[in-house]
Amino acid sequence: MAELTASRPLPVVKAPSSQEALPAHVRSHASGGRDLWTDPLPKRPDDPDAALLELLHEVLDPELPISLVDLGLIYGAHLEGDVAHIRLTFTATACPCMEFIREDIRDRLTREHWIDAVRIQEVWDPPWTRDMISERGRRRLRELGVGV
């Protein structure tokens, strides 16, 4: 075994995408609600910022089946040229689903022909609390027996 010391350069392994990492018999995976994602819009919308929020309504939290928007994690969405700028927070500083959420946002938005890239700015102010869950999100969670 190679010696493991602090001075040894850190090897970086490029992780396979979640799709590549799936067993062959799994044809799709539902992370972020992607099995329910709608088809790309036929053309660039007149109000792209509003359209971005609508698209993010399709991206579900990996642990709770409500959208990132209804969960209150999206602090802003703005299109500049063909780059979508998303202001995102997380429920916890060590949320174990951070990478899933980032990937789901990118994958959903870049399905659109009018979005070339997604820049995600992670923000912690104001801190997320349960009060930020939308009324629609609360209703859905209550239906599932989750108290909010």
Next chain:
Amino acid sequence: MTSAVEGLKAESTEVQTAFRRLVLGLADTKRLLGIRYSDWLLGAPSIEGGIATSSMAQDEWGHARLLYAALKDFGDDPVELEHERDAADYASWDPLDHPLPDWAHLIAAVVIVDGALALALEGILEGGYEPLGGRIGKMLGEEEFHQALGKAWFQRLATGEGEGHAHLQQAVEAMLAPTVRCMAPGDDAHERLADRGLILPSSTLQHRLAGRLDPLLERVGAGVPTEARLDNDWDPRRGRGTGHPEEEAVERARGDRNRALFVE
């Protein structure tokens, strides 16, 4: 948003170095605290207590990650900070240098060490330093649960008799003075930041900590010291004692055994 470098651009090199020392010390302490919490994930006096340590360990590592990332603005590489440093370079607070031997020590660490870390973060928040302030609010929100759990357990152990009470007393005695010394050393670096209004002065931090903890600590015959003793074993470069955390914990903090599997 103002970056850390821009936020401190008008300050002297000494002030910038002192601020970096402060943030690195908090990050390293949170990283070590997460490891110490995780040691009691299994084997706590109750399953619920163990689960709580799991959640707190997760929070501490999340906070450490945010703080390491903030040091990028000081020219540091967060990956290097997290994965490449030797134990002797860690600026974590002395009471976490060795594993916590029992649940009483863990509870003392929640109340004293974690409580003092939260207060140090509040000190930065009140200093109005924007690049960190945006992250600290979230951290402090998560810390409220740590203190609620720690204080409930502290009272439970302190009001009992026999071994539990005695172990808690020993833990408090071992942790209190070294923690206060790291949180509020009153040395040149710390007071330089306080003079610039970037953090609270040591005396204010001590006073506030006493206001919060003394009613609890009195139950085991202790109280927050009003003066930090730096003596000869103070390392001004790291803002802690001259020792360092034991190698095994640092190997875990760096992720040595999984380096070949490191994923970006």
